[in-house]
Amino acid sequence: MKDVTQIEIPLSRLQMILLLIGALSLTILGLLLIFFEPESINHSSRHSWIMRPIPRFLAGLFFVIFFGFTLIMMMIRLFNKNPGLIINEKGIYDNSSAFALGFIPWKDIKDIKIVNINNGKFILIVLRNPIDYLNKTTQWLKLRVLKMNYRYHGTPICLSANSLQIEATNLYSLLAEKRKEYKVQSY
Template identity: 40%
Template sequence: MTSQNEQIEIPLSKNKMFLTLLGAIAFVGLGLWFLINPPKSNHWLLGNPTLIFIIGLASILFFGLVAVTIFRKFSDKKPGLIINKQGITDNSSGVSAGLIPWTDIQEIKMSQVMSQKFLMFIVSNPQDYLDKVTNPLKRNAMKMNYKTYGSPISISSNALKTNFDELQKLLEYKMNEYKS
């Protein structure tokens, strides 16, 4: 992290993104295997060829989209996160919200799904963030976040050169500093 003129920039972590890309490619490969040569089983559930086909197809579609998104992020020269007196500019994922002004942020909450931690930004005007998104996949992902967690905006440290605890402390500190 570098601080210059009251601006903190957190770069994207190419190492973390590369490891995630490898994992996504592995799951695409697993999905292809399920479609081309599904494993044989006498198990009542895992032996169901229709279920194996659906799992394989879902794996290819979801993890293929993840792989494409990460691959595109590799050429992105912009910082993953910019924190300044205007707010937080998010460029950390495929569903980044862009500029989130401090005046819009009511609360920053930590959420967790399995072992994955992320920060939810409770904003005063969530529909505005959904309305400005033109990509239907991105909009649907943000709508799902909104319905599930109460906000369309979430940030994790997965693609950033920082860890989750440092990110949470920094953002909460800066929110208190800029909102007071």
């Protein structure tokens, strides 16, 4: 049974559909680069680097692998009925991205900040022991992204409200209010 004090913030289906369309388009572009000769794509100059077979194949392969993976992830997330973020008296359950850490108890949260990064607003969940969370992560790519977040922002957890059905400022206010409500003080 769901806790009555629990707040569930769903994932933004529109955002996922837009990402899915973009990933599909770029995966198809990658396939075109791999399987079609330059004459069948365009009659542009043969001096372009992309018209040479090896760079064209490598670029196409990158597009197919990276955006194909993104396409698969977006399809899985689109049909996933779990909310993107759950807030309750125990803590926060983050399912907002492929690099989410899952459950974060209030006692592990040192601070919550809102910052602008590249013209986008992000919520930083500053942890008391961020290294413990990094050490628990076993997926190679996820660990690299979390370490990069930690190096540049001082915390591995950077929430983007773009993937959620809530504005960043409203999410920040809600998290700060709930943290205060559950009487977790920084020390």
